Amino acid sequence: MKEEKHIIGYEFSAVGTETFQSYNPGTDQHNGYLFFKATEQEVNSAAEKAAAAFPRYSKLPSSIKALFLETIAAQIMLAGEELIAVCSNETGLPKARIENERGRTVNQLKMFADLLKEGSWVDARIETALPERTPIPKPDLRYMQVALGPVVVFGASNFPLAFSVAGGDTASALAAGCPVIVKAHSAHPATSAIVGRAIMEAARKMNMPDGVFSLLFGDGTTTGIQLVKHPEVKAVGFTGSYKGGKALYDAAVTRPEPIPVYAEMGSTNPVFILPEIMETKGAEIAAAYAGSVTLGVGQFCTNPGLLFYQSSEGDQFKPQLKTAFSKTTGGVMLSPGIAKSYQEGLEKNRKAAGVEELATSNNPSEGKNNGTPVLLATAAGTFRSNPSLSHEVFGPASMVVAVTSKEELLQIASDLSGHLTATVHGTERELAEYGELIHILERKVGRIVVNGFPTGVEVCSAMVHGGPFPSTTDSKTTSVGTAAIYRFTRPVCYQNMPDALLPDELKHDNPLAIQRLVNGERKLI
């Protein structure tokens, strides 16, 4: 049994007595790695080190922080095949998927490094003095975004690399200038340990302050809450269940000093199929939908768990869905807990009055922690009268809801709670006709997809991976893309500060050559 320790700044630690093991959901066996749960002393030590690192780390030039992110990316690649193998064992995800996800992880780090090197993200605003103005002179005022403070990041089960130890939350927080403490997800602790050591090594190589990064293992309910409640922690990033995210939010807002929690808590990502396109492209849409629902055994936050279609006499969409879904394939799920929740959630919906099982995969998966794709169907009336049918079932299941009229479709859209995404399929003509549907959905989600599917979240400047509650605890942010950096910053204004003491971003000569808003005009000077 290999013992793995917490990373607290530049030290390894394992003073606790409670332990747990890494697990392989495919073989249903332990993996040979033993982990200690963090003690309160270890939590405090990580938080205090992060607080001590914050002043120096946040003030490093952007170019140095960018190099740090790039060095993390390089160290992750240096972890090589071991990382891929361990991660695949712990998650049941195929090696090819892990390799792709490693690519995304490394690219996210590089994207934030590029954002820092370009530099304009700080939103520099300058108003120059008008000393002669009457009745009172106008002072020189200079504004920019600065780092918030130590950030706690909770690794996600479903992205063991891209939303875990060195994932999007960590990358954006480090880019913002915030030290990061990661609470590893217990479903892939050995993967987390490898990535944690890669970040530790990158920090050493770049001579970062001790405490810029720590990695702790433990339960969300104890270690997680202790971290969120620690007075030195100033923000929290989380991707996971509603229950988990809401518990962290509740802990954070009842602190003596409340702090922001950016919890992405999932969504059923409703899909709307309009009549004309259904008639002309029904089979194609059904196939793409079945693919989106079952991709990665349905374990994506953007998995489409609900599909509404406007049925009409003699339409062929239901048999088309049945055909498409029968051809899908299941597989091993991320953990025994997730596989069990999937079965339970599915059973609850399957047994609900007025719900039929429209299709299951023709290739049922036999393994112990496997998830088999299932497509349920119901009528709009049943759906509207049973709110539990709209709850997310995390896994390769979805529910199709036959709607009888445009009015009913609009009503269902209006009744939706907040989601990460909504999708509409329609011909150009009918999309215009259903403009109101798009306007309603705009108020319900962070991203509207037209004639596509929500899985596949592009990492770029224009992405919004977020949405109104309960899909997240803060609809004003995104956890994917460059705008994610603003979760971990706040503005500061310097009034009449001598040029030499200003941050480079705000100096008179604009030494970093960034775009700035100067007396209301956007310019590079």
Place this chain on the structure above:
Amino acid sequence: MKEEKHIIGYEFSAVGTETFQSYNPGTDQHNGYLFFKATEQEVNSAAEKAAAAFPRYSKLPSSIKALFLETIAAQIMLAGEELIAVCSNETGLPKARIENERGRTVNQLKMFADLLKEGSWVDARIETALPERTPIPKPDLRYMQVALGPVVVFGASNFPLAFSVAGGDTASALAAGCPVIVKAHSAHPATSAIVGRAIMEAARKMNMPDGVFSLLFGDGTTTGIQLVKHPEVKAVGFTGSYKGGKALYDAAVTRPEPIPVYAEMGSTNPVFILPEIMETKGAEIAAAYAGSVTLGVGQFCTNPGLLFYQSSEGDQFKPQLKTAFSKTTGGVMLSPGIAKSYQEGLEKNRKAAGVEELATSNNPSEGKNNGTPVLLATAAGTFRSNPSLSHEVFGPASMVVAVTSKEELLQIASDLSGHLTATVHGTERELAEYGELIHILERKVGRIVVNGFPTGVEVCSAMVHGGPFPSTTDSKTTSVGTAAIYRFTRPVCYQNMPDALLPDELKHDNPLAIQRLVNGERKLI
């Protein structure tokens, strides 16, 4: 007795039975206006009308919203001398001050109108499709800020125009595209009614949807909490006491759907005087400080309530402070409650062990609700051992604290909680020597003022009027300046949306000619 009614969209309402009267703190008499407290039915009606108005109002072109803001400004000016007289009566503030504040109020509305007309504030981000990319094509993604939903604004006692019914919060929320419900401050209800009618009239002239604006009278603890708890309300703006702001925050975060509360809850705005400048410009600084503390009878959020100076043998700063402060003048305070709280807070500090009364105004104010300037003094050791000395006393009082060394000064700065501002006076040489002080303060406040005083908050693009808790409930925002608009927006991403259905801000041809980030490059196309 003139009866004033609530404004609920385009209707007047007064169905309640509880009433209160407008009050003149100068004469200590009622003013002749009677107000009804809002019933729960009236709260619901205002919230439901706001929700009904939201889809249409938020989708109006920016140019129309800009005209609406300008029309509000014009209607406020049309209210003429009556507004000035009523406001002066209700608040005890001199007419000249009210006229200035009306100017600021109107200019804030125009500033947001200009921001809308220019249009780039929506932070448009476009990533164009790469349909040939492998292994998966890149979709077309377009991102912009959209309105959050109905906003509740709480009028502030100390800015009866600029932070009340048509003040900064209302202007920024309406600019963002959010309907506004104002809970009028009970210290200036008749002023609020006049401004409310001006907005109602502007809404009528511009044919705005019914419910874009409502104005309710009532208690913060009942009407206020009912508004914050209403499911249709999506954000809250507040300026006032810690107790009031924190109660609204606690109500908002425990809703079934939590919402953001932007509460500006005051601050003691610490001032640091470094030794060299104290020696050369002590008398001048003392005079300016005394002026800043007593401006508007000390009733500004940015009033400097604490001054730390590095004392040395034989320094003349204490007598200089005494001389300057003796020349100040008090006056009538905003309300009997505020005058009483001022006396109580002052007495508590005055009686604290180790605190001396260094100076009081030579022109004591005799009126019943008057506040007389008082300057207290203590030593750093006393200050550090008695946390209650750091609490805000709202009014024309301040406390000077003699510090014995640079180390002690830095320690005091490190121990500060969050404040709106911090101020440092120093020669250019010693500001550089005290660079660490500036870095510490940067982590504690929203605005750092050098060789000036924090009162006088410039309304512009580069202002930050905000700061870490407990000065506000959200350090990531400002309530003054153009950036205040982002409190009431969230991002939405459109994936593969046909050009005709996109908002104008994101259309291919950029019909509004706004600046956009296109494939990572900032451009006007």
